Amino acid sequence: MEVCIFFLQSMILLPGIAANVHQVKSFxxxxxxxxxxxxNSQKTDIRDLRVFWQKGAVEVVHxxxxxxxxxxxxxxxxxxxxKMDMDRWTLQLLNVGIVDEGQYTCIIQHREKGLTKVIHTSECSLHIxxxxxQPEIAQLHTGELKPNEYxxxxxxxxxxxxxxxxxxWVISRENKTYRLIRHMDVSQDAVxxxxxxxxxxxxxxxxxxxxxxxxxxHLGEHLGSLVSVPLGIGTLSSLLLNKPI
Known part of the structure; x- marks a missing residue:
């Protein structure tokens, strides 16, 4: 059986072949x-089709x-x-990891009278x-604090x-709410x-x-936000804040 890898950068799109990238999210x-x-408007028999998915230019997925x-x-x-659901023309990629993020291409070839040609391609960008x-607030001090101390x-x-x-940071007092944006330290686990x-x-x-x-x-567009359990502090007198919302 021949090995057939498509280098999509050099492919010429045929009439009816989609060029837009579909965005897919998975947990x-x-x-x-x-x-x-x-x-499959022509109701072509699956036995006359070769369907495969690849990631990037060289990795064959299915x-x-x-x-x-x-x-x-x-x-x-x-x-x-x-797994491939041929009724829905949908690939199931199991147990996805962050390394699976990226662009995937579905390529369908039709065999007729001994000749094979590409009749369809589509692209999906997978986001994990x-x-x-839940965000958690901690107090970074020991001992009792007095009013006006930090x-x-x-x-x-x-x-x-x-x-x-x-x-x-969301701070509420005296029927007013203030928002403060402070530097966020970010670390990523190497594994x-x-x-x-x-x-x-x-x-x-x-x-x-x-x-x-x-x-x-704030997680980003279409991903929503998470909020911590509020921390109640007895009173507040001099807090350097932005203007109220």
């Missing part, structure tokens, strides 16, 4: 579903060879990790999501992906590729009013 260690977006799923040409990391832990706080969240956009983030806040100890402090982790 870490779950199954990703990558569609070929193939209507292959259906004229009706039969084969593994001879697959990149080793995809062996026993893929791992849930961050209170050092940190807010941390762990084990998420992709890298979040920012962490915002898991998951991110841990921490932000710090330095304020004065309150004296005359009850204050609630929370931190908000």
């Amino acid at each position: 870490l260690n779950h199954t990703a579903y990558l569609s070929c977006y193939f209507a 292959e259906v060879y004229y009706g039969q799923e084969i593994q001879e040409n697959l990149s080793p990391k995809y062996v026993n990790r893929t 999501i791992a849930n961050y832990s 209170l050092n706080l940190s807010c941390s969240s762990r084990g998420g992906y992709p890298e979040p956009r920012q962490m915002i 898991t590729k998951l991110y841990n983030v921490t932000s710090k806040l330095n304020i004065t100890v309150p004296t005359n009013t009850i204050t609630n402090i929370s931190c908000l982790l």
